[in-house]
Amino acid sequence: MKLNKIAIAIASLVVSSAAWSHGFVMDPPSRALLCDKITMHNPGYAGEKNKNCGNIQYEPQSLEAPKGYPASGPKDGQIGSANNTRGPELDAAGKDRWVKTEISAGKNQFHWYFTAPHPTTKYEYFITKNNWNPEQPLTRASFENKPFCTIQADGSRPGAGASVTHICDVPEREGYQEILAVWTVDDTSNAFYNVIDVEFAGHNTPDESTPDVPTPDETLPAPPPVEPPLNDDEEVVNAAPAIHIVQDHLAVNKSSINAGYEMDASGTQGATLYKWERVEGTAEFQLQSKQGSPTHTSPQIGKELKTMRAWVKAGATGKAKYRLTASNAHGSTTKYITIEVKDNDVAQDSSVPAFAANTAYSIGDKVSYKGHIYICLNVHTGANHWSPDVAVSLWKMVK
Structure with missing residues (x-):
């Protein structure tokens, strides 16, 4: 049986698209x-x-x-x-x-x-x-x-x-x-x-009696998440939220472009409202809900604001402190996040280190490569196939 050539071509395109997406x-x-x-x-x-x-x-x-x-x-x-x-x-x-x-x-x-x-x-x-x-x-x-x-x-x-x-x-x-x-x-x-x-270092001791948990039937709606039972020494949760910050101090290098650094509190438990505000720092440090959205100097409040970006204007250096207040009907909890932007300007091209594979780079780092100076746009580990002249999502030529 011969297949229609058009059908084969369409099928090939579909497979190719699926494989690459x-x-x-x-x-x-x-x-x-x-x-x-x-x-x-x-x-x-x-x-x-x-x-x-x-x-x-x-x-x-x-x-x-x-x-x-x-x-x-x-x-x-x-x-x-x-x-x-x-x-x-x-x-x-x-x-x-x-x-x-x-x-x-x-x-x-x-x-x-x-x-x-x-x-x-x-x-x-x-x-x-x-x-x-x-x-x-x-x-x-x-x-x-x-x-x-x-x-x-x-x-x-x-x-x-x-x-x-x-x-x-x-x-x-x-x-x-x-x-x-x-x-x-x-x-x-x-x-x-x-x-x-x-x-990791050391050795884990397997629990050979660990029971299997059946996978939910995929034809049924997903059930609501089940909270683990309380231990004997725990009380019923009836208190203010518990804030969990992934990183409370961010140290980065100065960037030649506007940059945003994520402040992640997605592990916070028990909160019904989030309030983010900058309590120290100049107007060059602002708040941004996500990449590409407007920036703000005024507090940002919302029920789903578990993460916020510390937006920093291009060329800015110094420190800023941000405060997160998470609240519910039983009270509120506060934690702080500090961002420090260091001045990494180089006086001479010869002082800029050469790009090297297997080296960790942070946003704002500068390297020399094939006679040019590049600045890092995204945190990554250098690799030969990500050289600054081809990896445009990772590097920007500044000189």
């Missing part, structure tokens, strides 16, 4: 990326690669399943493969099955790479419980039920390529652990799920 965590590398494409995106990588990954090794950007984890999302036992997107291979269990990336608790960067980005609702990072069992398939019971890091995007669209970096406070753990990075798309019913195999 995705993304993955590049650093630390996701399980799928370590199968084959790691050296394409990090030419300096000389470590081991994952083996016997199946077809997903050719499309690490395609791990897509229904959004709404943990209430919905991929089925238990199929979290690694995102519901067998390209086969079940990524769901294989075993403490020695997958290549691991060394990591430590505290501030860590997570770099995303997008082949063709979608408008985004949020990014979330979940981590396994310290006593999870690596010899069993990944289930919801393997992970903590709340993310250790949430980055709200409010429908913004990331740039293509290596355009997004998050700084998250990774909890204390021991030995082999899993991080589940979830990119929730704003304009579809799906999200992208990346499992990252990491190794």
